[in-house]
Amino acid sequence: MxxxxxxxxxxxxxxxFEPGVAWRPVSPKLVTERRLPVLAVALVGVAMMILGAALQLVGAPVLWPLVMAGLLVTAVAAVLWFVVVPRVVSSxxxxxxxxxxxxxxxxxxxxxxxxxxxxxxxxxxxxxxxxxxxxxxxxxxxxxxxxxxxxxxxxxxxxxxxxxxxxxxxxxxxxxxx
Amino acid sequence: MTSTVNVTPPLRRLHPLTPVLGSWRLLGGLTAAAFGLFRERLENLAWIWDALHGSTDFAVLLKALGVLLFALLVSALAAWLSWRATGFAIMADDNGVGTLLFHRGLFVRQRSQVRLKRVQSVDVNQPLVPRLLGLSALRLDMAAGEGASVNLAYLRNADAGRLREEILRHTGVAPVRAATEQPPPTAGLSTAGRPDGTADAAIAAATAGGLPARAGLEVRGDELIAQVSTAHLIRANLLDGVSAWLLLVVWLIGLVVGSVIWGWEALLAAVAFLVPLTIALVAQISRQISSMLKDANFRLYRTPTGVRISSGLTSTINRTIDFDRIQGVRLMEPYLWRRFGWAAVMVDIAGGSRDEEKGAALMPVTGRSAALELVAQVSGVWLDHGTYVGAGGGARRLDPWGWRYLGVALFDQGAARRSGRWRRSIAFVPFERVQSVTARQGWLQRRLSLATVYVDLPVGAKRWDAQHRGHDDAATLVGELCRRARAQLEPASRAADRRPEHEAEHQATQQLAPGVQHWP
Structure with missing residues (x-):
């Protein structure tokens, strides 16, 4: 145990977790598959950050909220990528x-x-x-x-x-x- | 489908009035379409008045009537053609296995072959208008659910009755299963609320031929084992929905008082303001009324292999259920019923349509002991004789009201669970129906070391659940349910012809080109 x-x-x-039973895991490749949607989310976050920063440089009105939102989205994606997906798959x-x-x-x-x-x-x-x-x-x-x-x-x-x-x-x- | 005869036998047609009854629906659609076309002219309803009094051009009215007439003709023609394309036949192969052929569809032709052995229940339904014309619809439910049902609408009552018997001869393979320890049912199963002799007398009178004419649908030899008086049904329904009725009264009083004090504008405002409440109330009350209409004249018969239910006021239902097609039984006791010792019995049948998901009423209301006896009749188990193991104090956190009433009992034939603080119910599932067992544990349950155990049942049956069992308890329950379900697995020989119809039972071939087939 x-x-x-x-x-x-x-x-x-x-x-x-019935004892005495041969539990078998699934392939770790499933992690890769499940990470793909997370990658899409992360890309959106990064795109938001880049867009915000670029417009700021051009001289547009305050765009740091967009950068912050992008940062948040990226952070969530990172948590999903590194913690949630591997743990869910390994369960x-x-x-x-x-x-x-x-x-x-x-x-x-x-x-x-x-x-x-x-x-x-x-x-x-x-x-x-x-x-x-x-x-x-x-x-x-x-x-x-x-x-x-x-x-x-x-x-x-x-x-x-x-x-x-x-x-x-x-x-x-x-x-x-x- | 290997043994199917290749030669199509002569097909029987539905009743010639079917297209007339069917065309009303189509006519409705066409009328709506016509209305859409003439909307500009119709928008001002005054012109009809004017036309009738000859003050505007009469031609518009004539044109509208013409369109309507044309629509009627077209729909009648379409209905007649589709009636001509509809037919059915019962065949038996060399082994005596019956198959129902059902062909229908004008443009999309559909040919179904239904193995009668796989039929879960046979209904004879009479909606209001066909009922007045002496017609009825025969409906076969299959385990695969609504899509696989066959509805033969409409047939003459006598034909429907004969056809049902013919079909039942092919389906009824099960030996009669009776409650072993008890005398035959007639003694205890009387009309509830009338424990004196009147009920038995009423039944005797009814069986002696006092029944209103449902000629052709009554089956000789079926023993009437219970019936429900209208008064009792109404009382029970009112008690069951007492909160809704109280709410209605309060709502009406509020409206009247409000309109008296603040005038009619306030009334309108109040109605608008209370729209969601009004909708909910109307829905609840209409549900109650329709369930009362459905269960009126309720009679329960014993057939050689099962039971037959006959009920309905405006539209009547006549449903035959074999014992070995029952997937689960439930005893329901709403709060206010318990004061009077009343209970209802529901059965789950595989298949069935969506509106019957809550199960068919085997008995809308009767005395508790009679209900228990009825359950024993259909399942072979006396639900009150089991030892119900409670969920334990851990469940109190998650179900503060009802945790005391959660309990599970294992019988030889199946498992029963008890639940409900207000609306108490006991659900029984035979082990042989268990398809799979699932244990679930939410976050809170995990903190409390609890889990919920579900038994997955065939489509159409309500999922059986044992809420908030302790860990070890749940593990035992899962193990025991699986072990006993396996023990009930039948030898392959018997199973071969009872496998559900994922494979072959209900083959509907669809073709877009009618010419390809040799029929009609």
């Missing part, structure tokens, strides 16, 4: 047990989803162009319930495909309907 605490930085407990974990799949994520707002293999209807492997370039994919488990939110993002492509095949085989063996 101590190791879990050190690895994840959150206190271990029986509910979200994704999944574990295959004999009978069901466990997925958990979130630090402030934590969520654990348990899907018995027999309830899986569809297993989806999807990748948008960016994750495609990064070589990662999202595995989504669909059950008959619309509320089931069983998604594992940021799996290396071959891991995702192996997982899909394993899940499909297990689901085939244990399927049940409504």
């Amino acid at each position: 101590a190791t879990l605490r050190r690895v994840t930085g959150v206190p271990a407990d029986a509910l979200f 994704w974990r999944y574990a295959e047990r004999a009978q069901d799949l466990l997925i958990r994520h979130g630090r402030v707002y934590r969520r654990l989803t348990v899907v018995p293999y027999g309830r899986m209807q569809v297993i989806e492997v999807s990748a948008n162009p960016i994750s495609h370039r990064l070589g990662i994919a999202t595995v989504t488990l669909v059950t008959a319930s619309a509320n089931t939110n069983a998604k594992i993002p940021g799996l290396p492509m071959e891991v995702a495909q192996e997982l899909r095949d394993r899940l499909a085989a297990k689901g085939e063996a244990m399927t049940a309907g409504l």
Whole structure:
């Protein structure tokens, strides 16, 4: 348990960190993907600062609020970039047990989803162009319930495909309907 | 869909009056369009008056009438064509598996094949106008939700009844599941609020043929197990919405007093000022009235494999639910009802339309014991016999009013949760319906070492939740729910034909070019 605490930085407990279960992390490349929108925000912040400073030099009326706002936006983006995104990504974990799949994520707002293999209807492997370039994919488990939110993002492509095949085989063996 | 017959059997048509009933809607749209065209002329309504008295040119009025007539003709023609393009048939393949073919659509042709085994519920509905004409609509709900429902509107009552029985023969595969420990239901399930013999007498009279004519829709052999008197329904509804009614009274008194003191201008100002309140009030009251209209004449029948609900004053609903299609059961006890020992029972069915998301009323109001017995009938569980484990004192911080009433009980067949300080409810979910289990923990919950456990159920059923359980408790609950859900997983053979329709159940092929197909 101590190791879990050190690895994840959150206190271990029986509910979200079931002991004796091989929790697997997702690929760190997901951090890169999730950082892209942050980059856009940061660029906007920098652009605001540059614009403000340039206009000031030309001699326009007071524009330091624009510079300050740009600074603020950049600071927020920096926090997201260096702290929030890596922490959120590293909170994704999944574990295959004999009978069901466990997925958990979130630090402030934590969520654990348990899907018995027999309830899986569809297993989806999807990748948008960016994750495609990064070589990662999202595995989504669909059950008959619309509320089931069983998604594992940021799996290396071959891991995702192996997982899909394993899940499909297990689901085939244990399927049940409504 | 492998076993589907390739040859299309002769299709049956809907009732010939269908286009007439359907064209009213289209006519409405066209009238609106015509109104838009003639808006400049119509803007000053006085000209109609003038035209009628011959003081302006009569030709404009004639032109308007002509357009209207033309619109009527066009809409009737369109409705007639679409009626001609609509047809259905029931087929059975070599294994006796029934399929409903449903073809419709004039321009976008749609051909659906519905595996009758996958049908979740069969309704016979009668909106007001078709009801007066002796017509009804047959509606099949599928687990996939609203998009997958099939609505056969309209059929003659007798035809609809026959068709329903035919369909039910194909769907009803489940053995009758009765509450094991109890005698048959008729004894306790009487009209609530009348514990004396009158209720039974009323039921006897009703079954003996005292029912008003709903010829063709009544099924022989279905046993009437409960009904609700109108007076009781009205009382219960008034009590349930008593706050809204009180608010209405206060609001009206306020308006009258205000107008007396400050005059009519003040009244208008007050109405405008109170617009949001007015809207909310009107919405609440209209909801109550429509629910009363919907539940009026409520009767509950026992069929060989499930129950049948029949209710409605202006439009009637006749819905058949097999026991093995029930996804969840809820017992509701609003605050004021508890003083009288009343309760309502709701069932969740997979699929169903959006307006029924809160579940179909299996019993709008009855005595608590009768309601519990009804729950036992459909789920096999006596909800009051379980040991409910409370959420514990930690929950007090997050739910200061209701924390004492939070509780979870595990039965052999499923899990029940209790909640609600004012509006108490017990929700039961059978383990075999559990699709996945989710635990969530917000920031505050984490400070208090609490978590909420959800059971994800098929589309159409309300999500089951156990709020604010302690950590260990929640972990046990998650583990136990999963373990028992797995234990309920059926062998693959039986599951094969009960898998929901992501794959094949409801195939609707759409084609833009009508000529490509061999039909009609």
